[in-house]
Amino acid sequence: MSLETIIIQLAIGLLKSIAIFALTLLGSLPLGLLVAFGRMSKWAPLKRLTLTGNGRFKQSLAGIRPLQILVKLYISLMRGTPLMLQLMVVYFGPYYLFKIPIGQNYRFTAVVIGFVLNYAAYFAEIYRSGIESMPVGQYEAAAVLGYSRPQTFFKIILPQVIKRILPSITNEVITLVKDTSLAFAISYSEMFTMARKISSSQSTLVPFVVAGIFYYLFNLIMAYVMERAEKSLSYFR
Amino acid sequence: MNVLELCNIRKSFGSLAVLRGITVTVGKGEVVAVIGPSGSGKSTLLRCATLLETVDSGEINYLGDYVVRTGPDGQAQYSPPADLKRIRRYFGLVFQNFNLFPHYSVIKNVTDPLIHVHKRGKEEAYAQAQALLAKMGLEDKADSYPYQLSGGQQQRVSIVRALAMKPEVLFFDEPTSALDPELTGEVLKVIRSLTDEHMTMVIVTHEMQFAQHVADKVYFMDEGLVVEQGTPDEVFGRPQEERTRRFLERYSPSAP
Numbered sequence A: 001m002s003l004e005t006i007i008i009q010l011a012i013g014l015l016k017s018i019a020i021f022a023l024t025l026l027g028s029l030p031l032g033l034l035v036a037f038g039r040m041s042k043w044a045p046l047k048r049l050t051l052t053g054n055g056r057f058k059q060s061l062a063g064i065r066p067l068q069i070l071v072k073l074y075i076s077l078m079r080g081t082p083l084m085l086q087l088m089v090v091y092f093g094p095y096y097l098f099k100i101p102i103g104q105n106y107r108f109t110a111v112v113i114g115f116v117l118n119y120a121a122y123f124a125e126i127y128r129s130g131i132e133s134m135p136v137g138q139y140e141a142a143a144v145l146g147y148s149r150p151q152t153f154f155k156i157i158l159p160q161v162i163k164r165i166l167p168s169i170t171n172e173v174i175t176l177v178k179d180t181s182l183a184f185a186i187s188y189s190e191m192f193t194m195a196r197k198i199s200s201s202q203s204t205l206v207p208f209v210v211a212g213i214f215y216y217l218f219n220l221i222m223a224y225v226m227e228r229a230e231k232s233l234s235y236f237r
Numbered sequence B: 001m002n003v004l005e006l007c008n009i010r011k012s013f014g015s016l017a018v019l020r021g022i023t024v025t026v027g028k029g030e031v032v033a034v035i036g037p038s039g040s041g042k043s044t045l046l047r048c049a050t051l052l053e054t055v056d057s058g059e060i061n062y063l064g065d066y067v068v069r070t071g072p073d074g075q076a077q078y079s080p081p082a083d084l085k086r087i088r089r090y091f092g093l094v095f096q097n098f099n100l101f102p103h104y105s106v107i108k109n110v111t112d113p114l115i116h117v118h119k120r121g122k123e124e125a126y127a128q129a130q131a132l133l134a135k136m137g138l139e140d141k142a143d144s145y146p147y148q149l150s151g152g153q154q155q156r157v158s159i160v161r162a163l164a165m166k167p168e169v170l171f172f173d174e175p176t177s178a179l180d181p182e183l184t185g186e187v188l189k190v191i192r193s194l195t196d197e198h199m200t201m202v203i204v205t206h207e208m209q210f211a212q213h214v215a216d217k218v219y220f221m222d223e224g225l226v227v228e229q230g231t232p233d234e235v236f237g238r239p240q241e242e243r244t245r246r247f248l249e250r251y252s253p254s255a256p
């Protein structure tokens, strides 16, 4: 197989890697914000029930925040187990658990679902750190001026949070470029899976070298894009 | 009719009673100064009046419009959110550390709440903001961002932001305490200029001379109580209470 064919084959794989990358960000950046809200939720439904008593047991029940607990569990599972394993659970899970037959097109969907769920957990913690680092004075100024809660969050808080967390987001974005290769765990034919296939059938390491170069270039571009994004927010402090 | 009435306000943080029955009334066009030692509850009082804190008991009304009143069980009963939203328009608050929105230019800091809270037209809002900025000597700063301004300029912008909303009463919580001494003058001058326009104001301050000059009424607070109140001449000139005298001694220029 000529170098040219290898490059073309891998370029096709690269397009699929880019698709995983783009859809993951598209899904996990908004989902991460929702997860962060859940993580910060103070909703304690048992508070009202237990208002009448004040025993120690009832006191501890009143403090239970079910949504926060659930989201904490989700985040710790996503961050505490290998992404590769999570992909396999998403891909094989429906069949093993519910005997739902695995369709032809499900492989790509499973990759994207797995990546979105995983990255949303990381992004949620980044959002949370950003939101919690905001000075309370910003909320108070907005409240006194009469901004509603959604207005306060989306107009006043979020833009400042985004500026603060952009460096951490850049880290995740760069990791994600490389992480797309984990889709090989369920044999989705993105670039790394392709490189492995070609390499073993042609007994050559060239595909890996080429793939490595592609990943590197991909990341150079992303680093540049993120740098531009950070610059575009440097008009304020 | 009084612009603001705070009646017998009580507020505790846990077991710490910070406000222990405070009554303050502010008439239209009046300038009220609140003075007192650190920790006496001055900020907490302003925060209760501006709905940033809730009171435990007592009553608050703006022009007869009740924020909170005492329910039949003796507990504070707040008006429904729709009422509170309307009542928020009666007042503005100038913070010690400005709290300008750093991602908005000066002019946008002023116009954004006009446009998105008061639903004014863009052109009208910008024209009004420009005029107010010019009056405060900030016309050339309209397109600057807060970090590009001195503390004194930032505080003047935050005063413009509050004024643009046309509040019935404007609260100040130590508006010059975060400023270098050489910058306090320009901010005090701006506040003084507002008294000429008969702006109703409640000013918490450690600037005793300023309070003495601009205030119509002075409240001296200590340990969550109004210890003494009266005209500046009464409170500064012939204080009746020992605690007031001791406090003022610490601030008088002749003190050692």
Ligand SMILES: Nc1ncnc2c1ncn2[C@@H]1O[C@H](COP(=O)(O)OP(=O)(O)OP(=O)(O)O)[C@@H](O)[C@H]1O
Pocket: B013, B016, B018, B036, B037, B038, B039, B040, B041, B042, B043, B044, B045
């Ligand atoms: N959110 C809070 N939680 C607990 N305690 C608080 C809180 N806010 C204020 N306090 C306490 O209430 C008391 C009064 O505080 P406050 O800020 O009202 O005083 P102040 O008169 O404004 O003082 P200063 O002149 O230093 O600004 C202080 O003992 C303070 O520690």
Ligand SMILES: [Mg+2]
Pocket: B042, B043, B044, B173, B174
């Ligand atoms: Mg204070």
